[in-house]
Amino acid sequence: MNRAGQTKTRCWWCGEDPLYCEYHDKEWGVPVHEDRKIFEMLILEGFQAGLSWITILRKRDNFRKAFKNFDARKVARFSRADVSRLLRDAGIIRNRLKIAGAITNARRFLEVQKEFGSFDRYIWHFTGHRTLRDPNGVTRKTIRATSPESDALSKDLKQRGFTFVGSTVCYAHMQATGMVDDHVKGCFKCRKR
Helix, strand or coil: CCCCCCCCCCCHHHHCCHHHHHHHHHCCCCCCCCCHHHHHHHHHHHCCCCHHHHHHHHHHHHHHHEEEEEEEHHHHHCCHHHHHHHCCCCCCCCCCHHHHHHHHHHHHHHHHHHCCHHHHCCCCCCCEEEEEEECCCCCCCCCCCCHHHHHHHHHHHHCCCCCCHHHHHHHHHHHHCCCCCCCCCCCCCCCCC
């Protein structure tokens, strides 16, 4: 609530769920430059494919435990025994392909870090190292699911051997990590254009 005792106006998608509202208010659209956090969001977005984001948010702490606080080096070393452990973990999404994809993506993530010095340096070059905003503002009707930048990112990640990185997943990742600011007109987080 604001000082006048009124509820903040937010993007429609977070509704009134306190967990969703907190994510919207403190994370979504905020630029992220820490590789561990970028990796976390990349893995969570991959698990979210075909599901609702609130499902992932409700399981996020379990994912952090299961995936060693999203330490890419540790996840890259996961074995068949780790895959079996994860498939038994009711606290996460137990999808064999997504689990295997997360391990593969950790290995590819480390390769990109080595090549570019950081994953941050690599991924942000797709937006010219700046947050993209629609100069006309975004509405519920005009918000999109992909962009030329997410298409390019998806294509490059796939060429590097990443999985679960279609353009829609990449665009959601870009929104989550502040590479794109899609807070809609009227939302208290919407920046003046």
